[in-house]
Amino acid sequence: MLVVFCCAYDADRVQAEETFAEKILRLFPQADRNNDGVLSEEEEAAVSQRVMQRYPQADQDGDGVLSETEKQDLVQKASQRGRKQRPSSPSRSGTNSQNTDAVLKQLGLKGDLDIEYRKNTKQQRNRLDFIYPRTKVYERAPLFIYIHGGGNTGGTKNALYNKSSLILKELTESGIAVATIDYRVFGAGEELGFHQLFEDCKDALRFLAKNSDRYGIDPHKFITWGTSAGGSKALVAALTDSDFLPGENAGPETEHTVIGAISFYGATTYLVPELWEKRLQRFP
Template structure:
């Protein structure tokens, strides 16, 4: 006999599939109600989280994912139902332009990877230049919803006003029990760019004007998107061979090199711990491959004289991703005559946290500096 939770999940799945099928039949279908959308999201989430297929999500099935939704467990029984998952709210960038939300750009097994695409608020006809945003979170946390938070929302809102489209990307996240590594995060993000370029005509985007921005782990991914060739780090075979052109990119406090371990020391003390090594190497990785894998994930190794322009903004008191990364990238760029600019933020820790005194420049000035960098390179590209 089917228990009540399983029965509710099956009914919700049927409703969700019926809604999706019905909407797919006509582009003139009315927009789904908030209740239907929340049910759809909850059903999709349950399909991913409910490993034993009993219609509920128990904490022991994925402790980390459950803890992120702890507040939804109102009766504190360490079990989430469809009804409880429906209360989860996604945060999207508030704009006056067109939006395409939760667009599936790739499937990996049962997992659907999504992006949010925001269109300019101007009356320009397109095709539009597009900025791909890769979120931070140590390659192990965060989501595309980060684009709607704090300073990121300020950056992207201004860029939308300047005629850019913005695509905020989800990618698979590292887990200690595997099998996702940093390499997969980068490949997924590259596949998001490939998807946007492959579908550029229908999405009204210009694949020759791709820009990228990321923070922390997302800063490393953004650097990789910017500096690696479109065909490198192949992922989904459906998207392979897609051409696009990167124009410029911005990295907020992102690392550039994993092989040179002393870059992760905040000062001159020899207290380095290989914090991110396990996120590059899987448990079954051959130790002989360690250096090659570290080098593959280090953006600095792809820097060349003809690389697209990169702006790195780093805090001078950041202990998570020390400012040494910016100085080291700039040093190599100057040797190669590569177009890299750095901006050092005084009194700033990770995420522009104030350390000892007010940060200089201010958050507002960092936002304006970031926006202006993109605008300057868009102008030069158009000309």
Template structure:
């Protein structure tokens, strides 16, 4: 199947019936699968180290957040059984280079054991629509959750978002565009807004115009035709400058933005560490609470170790349970 003989597989090289396996094997959600990832996915036992919920959960699956919308405009909500009142919610946004990935196999369900409702969303991929469709979908999903807060026992004023890679990019955008009404779109629930109160960004891109400026050898040329960024923007970043700037969380940073927790590996071969460093610096300069944790020797995730999960839990507790 490796038609271009580059030692790795991309989604378009995989037969349709095997694509679910591709999603499982692509552990770091960079849009390619290596031989090592295939071997790891074939091993018996859990495919990842994340700890899931230990309590009974009521699941609301494949809920349309845009009535009559695209098949990707759906979300899942996980509500701990017996939970009462209004509770904080953390929304997971998957990665996959904006061109693949799924809300299924949500890796943050361990939060259900700690007083949180959890949601996981799909959004239109770059093969369906170019940016800002993905941001509009994420905001529509947040507005839907706020409008249905009573049904899911959610406090609409205590919403956290967590995403990795392309999902990290989208949660960073949600965090910095809460006071930018023109970024809301007009999908689904049109009242309210998609503002959130806490952002956990795992190695998300922040500036497409500087993605190729790194000392770490990358698997990808980001400013090239056919790159994930070019597919998202509808053209290579340096030739679609307005689109590239509109897709950058840096463009919208203001003092009103919510606190950020950022994780990034210093050996990430897909999204350079500098992408998170510039976000941290710009947030700090603006007075937004932010912490960047650099994972020594870390590649492109996935970083779902018990220690990191505990630290993320403490972050959400500090922000969302203090209200």
């Protein structure tokens, strides 16, 4: 099994190859007036005009036109503001179907969204998105499974579309399927044991294995991938047996193999048995 640890993650660098139009469409999908998934020259010009009207300081040289440098500065500041904002309510799944549809349409991808992988809990967060490969390469596609971060108190599966759309594009064009999952979090009005957050992630993998024929994926070629709290869950999901932390999905048809894991600055003490036991206490 391949396990990769990353201590730093720069979303702007990952997306450095995006054009200004692609970045605007990702940050402000409403700019796509005709909803065709592409920002036309007219739509881009309209965005620039509205920006200069509302934020005249964006036109740094005062020539009435946003240069490429001024556009990049604008997008960078917008991205920084977006990272500082937290979800308004961690109890919600945070799904924005219109935004997700716009991203998938822009990338030329198809997906099944908000699939319930276990019965709705009080938080109604046990859902996942499945994105089909854009290119047929394998008889049964390998599957990358993204697990979002959020300090175990927030975050959503939509982080995949907001931060990693280029990675999503590269994977699907290589014949690889992608799933992104939500799991329950603390502070959302449901009493939880720490292990139940991990149980949700394991249950999502078991659900995908059980439905591997439906999605055309190979249940023995899973790769988990997560950031921060999601990185920890990606490691636990990869380094434990299929039936670890049994939830609602069980049985031989849920067996799967995780052949690799990628953790962006995820805590690793969860893998120490003594410390794991201490985390079985319950939280409100």
